[in-house]
Amino acid sequence: MDHLYIVSYDISNAKRWRQLFKTMHGYGEWLQLSVFQCRLGRRRMIEMEAAIGDIVHHREDHVLILDLGPAENVKPHVHSIGKAFEPVRREAVIV
Amino acid sequence: MAENPDLPFIPARMLNEYVYCPRLGYLMWVQGEFAHSADTVDGKLKHRRVDKESRQRLPEAPDDEETIHARSVGLSSALLGITAKIDLVEGEGEVVRPVDYKRGKRPHVAGGVYAPERVQLCAQGLLLREHGFQVDEGFIYFVESRERVGVPFNGELIDETLAAIDGFRESASIGEIPPPLEDSPKCPRCSLVGICLPDEVRFLSHAGTEPRPIYPHTENGLPLYVQSPRAYVRKAGDTLVVEVEKEKVAAARYGETSQVVLFGNSSLTTPALHECLAREIPVTWLSYGGWFMGHTVGTGHRNVETRTVQYRASFDEEACLKLARRLVAGKIANSRTLLKRNWKGNVEEISPTLDALRRDLRNAFRMRTLDTLLGIEGTAAGRYFENFSGMFKRDENEKIPFDLTTRNRRPPRDPVNAMLSFAYAMLTREWTVTLAAVGLDPYRGFYHQARFGRPALSLDMMEPFRPLIADSTVLMAINNGEVQPDDFIHAAGSCNLSEKGRRSFIAAFERRMSQEVTHPIFRYRISYRRLFEVQARLLVRFLLGEIPNFPVFVTR
Numbered sequence: 103m104d105h106l107y108i109v110s111y112d113i114s115n116a117k118r119w120r121q122l123f124k125t126m127h128g129y130g131e132w133l134q135l136s137v138f139q140c141r142l143g144r145r146r147m148i149e150m151e152a153a154i155g156d157i158v159h160h161r162e163d164h165v166l167i168l169d170l171g172p173a174e175n176v177k178p179h180v181h182s183i184g185k186a187f188e189p190v191r192r193e194a195v196i197v
Numbered sequence: 198m199a200e201n202p203d204l205p206f207i208p209a210r211m212l213n214e215y216v217y218c219p220r221l222g223y224l225m226w227v228q229g230e231f232a233h234s235a236d237t238v239d240g241k242l243k244h245r246r247v248d249k250e251s252r253q254r255l256p257e258a259p260d261d262e263e264t265i266h267a268r269s270v271g272l273s274s275a276l277l278g279i280t281a282k283i284d285l286v287e288g289e290g291e292v293v294r295p296v297d298y299k300r301g302k303r304p305h306v307a308g309g310v311y312a313p314e315r316v317q318l319c320a321q322g323l324l325l326r327e328h329g330f331q332v333d334e335g336f337i338y339f340v341e342s343r344e345r346v347g348v349p350f351n352g353e354l355i356d357e358t359l360a361a362i363d364g365f366r367e368s369a370s371i372g373e374i375p376p377p378l379e380d381s382p383k384c385p386r387c388s389l390v391g392i393c394l395p396d397e398v399r400f401l402s403h404a405g406t407e408p409r410p411i412y413p414h415t416e417n418g419l420p421l422y423v424q425s426p427r428a429y430v431r432k433a434g435d436t437l438v439v440e441v442e443k444e445k446v447a448a449a450r451y452g453e454t455s456q457v458v459l460f461g462n463s464s465l466t467t468p469a470l471h472e473c474l475a476r477e478i479p480v481t482w483l484s485y486g487g488w489f490m491g492h493t494v495g496t497g498h499r500n501v502e503t504r505t506v507q508y509r510a511s512f513d514e515e516a517c518l519k520l521a522r523r524l525v526a527g528k529i530a531n532s533r534t535l536l537k538r539n540w541k542g543n544v545e546e547i548s549p550t551l552d553a554l555r556r557d558l559r560n561a562f563r564m565r566t567l568d569t570l571l572g573i574e575g576t577a578a579g580r581y582f583e584n585f586s587g588m589f590k591r592d593e594n595e596k597i598p599f600d601l602t603t604r605n606r607r608p609p610r611d612p613v614n615a616m617l618s619f620a621y622a623m624l625t626r627e628w629t630v631t632l633a634a635v636g637l638d639p640y641r642g643f644y645h646q647a648r649f650g651r652p653a654l655s656l657d658m659m660e661p662f663r664p665l666i667a668d669s670t671v672l673m674a675i676n677n678g679e680v681q682p683d684d685f686i687h688a689a690g691s692c693n694l695s696e697k698g699r700r701s702f703i704a705a706f707e708r709r710m711s712q713e714v715t716h717p718i719f720r721y722r723i724s725y726r727r728l729f730e731v732q733a734r735l736l737v738r739f740l741l742g743e744i745p746n747f748p749v750f751v752t753r
Binding site: 124125127128129130143144145146147148149152192193194195196197 | 233234235238239242419420421422423424425428433434435436439441446447448449450451452453700703704707
């Protein structure tokens with residue numbers, strides 16, 4: 103079952119930061135500077151963890167993955183001041 | 198030992214699968230089926246380091262006291278008929294030990310490791326022995342708990358390994374798939390459970406326990422539709438970016454895309470296409486009006502056995518008729534149910550039609566030829582479409598925004614016919630993609646005979662789903678007001694959806710495909726999208742002779 107995650111990162115090196123920023127687009131939506139929200143199943147979560155692990159420097163960088171719980175039908179308890187927080191949805195893209 | 202000298206060498210890894218479950222070994226090795234699950238992806242990722250070949254190779258012949266530490270060593274033996282890629286071979290001089298890396302923790306069972314792993318390791322040991330090394334034991338290294346467990350190669354284990362090699366070779370050479378495991382706890386975590394359908398096959402071949410809802414839990418993506426004529430789709434990292442006049446209008450993540458659907462002149466770049474092929478995402482090409490022109494897949498499905506049984510059955514008239522009768526009956530039953538449930542007028546008005554449809558349904562089972570069956574189907578369709586507009590919602594003045602008197606096509610002449618044609622084209626595409634993905638040939642059918650450029654099997658399989666998906670999407674779009682009379686373009690007696698109308702219609706179609714239904718036979722809840730795959734795989738099981746009848750999907 104899909105869970106909703108918030109991924110935030112602190113990367114000391116500009117090159118690695120850009121690399122991670124680019125990779126993260128493959129797993130979720132960009133929310134704020136160095137913050138993504140992702141809706142992932144168990145398999146995709148493992149893939150994302152491996153992808154992040156390949157990029158970051160384990161002593162210098164820091165990545166947090168926060169699990170907001172099951173994504174279907176559950177409204178995450180998020181206080182958002184300013185713009186509205188919209189949980190990422192799963193639907194077909196039609197252009 | 199070797200009854201069939203043409204049989205390729207059995208990889209030691211496949212021997213592991215065979216010992217775990219003979220059916221799994223057969224599906225993976227003989228039929229070339231594979232599916233990833235969270236566990237297999239994790240295993241693959243944890244294996245990356247040992248899969249790299251090390252600088253040190255295994256010496257050609259055992260040397261004196263040289264220390265050996267070789268990674269990813271490939272060995273095979275014609276005598277044993279096996280091959281293996283050993284994660285690590287270590288030792289000194291003649292005395293070596295194979296080491297196999299496993300993701301997970303050490304299991305707390307007798308002997309320290311499970312039987313499949315023991316057999317796989319022993320097969321590697323036997324290969325090393327044949328290459329002149331002295332091998333008395335091996336190790337399994339558990340990555341998660343960082344533990345090494347020793348496995349002595351005693352006579353008992355060697356006998357077990359040789360028996361597994363023989364057993365696997367025999368079932369592969371007679372080409373008979375082993376039956377599924379009985380209610381095994383192994384099935385829910387098996388990545389091939391959606392292909393094997395253990396409980397469904399057992400349930401249909403001899404009614405026993407109800408199937409566990411294992412299959413519906415697997416993950417899959419959603420389609421990307423590009424219908425804007427000036428759209429340009431390119432690859433950007435792990436995403437597909439859609440641009441219209443150099444402006445980004447949408448993005449879809451590769452990892453969450455099940456298929457790419459391109460209408461008309463919208464274009465896709467070669468790098469984007471290559472990535473789709475590498476990830477086995479089919480790309481379908483449609484004309485501007487939604488006519489299905491073809492689809493691009495990689496090198497095709499590896500499972501030849503499936504296509505062989507499909508062709509064999511398609512030349513057998515009796516088998517064709519048997520399947521066709523069920524498909525037509527399923528279609529009539531489902532259209533009758535749709536009419537009964539959505540009828541907006543009085544019950545008395547419609548009951549004669551419902552009765553007549555029930556008679557058609559019974560008659561369909563009595564037909565002796567495909568031609569007469571086609572006649573029954575036509576009669577039933579006539580009755581059904583005559584009453585189709587009785588399912589439209591009326592406003593306060595008893596008016597309906599659309600009407601349908603007769604079904605017409607090529608080209609459709611009114612909005613309802615335009616939507617029906619478009620929905621059937623979408624359904625044909627869905628089925629073609631699904632059938633190709635499970636290893637069937639969409640162009641060789643049973644009811645619809647093969648004709649130039651016609652995906653006959655897709656047309657066969659979609660029969661029961663025409664009312665359930667296509668017609669009901671049309672009803673939904675009309676009754677919810679999702680399409681309006683101004684969403685259509687009329688030209689020279691024909692009628693078509695406009696770009697905006699088509700976008701809302703596709704959204705309605707996709708919503709319907711994501712809706713969950715309770716399977717009437719298996720009782721679990723499943724989305725129509727996954728149901729298509731289950732039905733396609735059940736057809737494979739039927740063609741292979743594992744289940745006596747193909748269960749056509751009929752709603753209550």
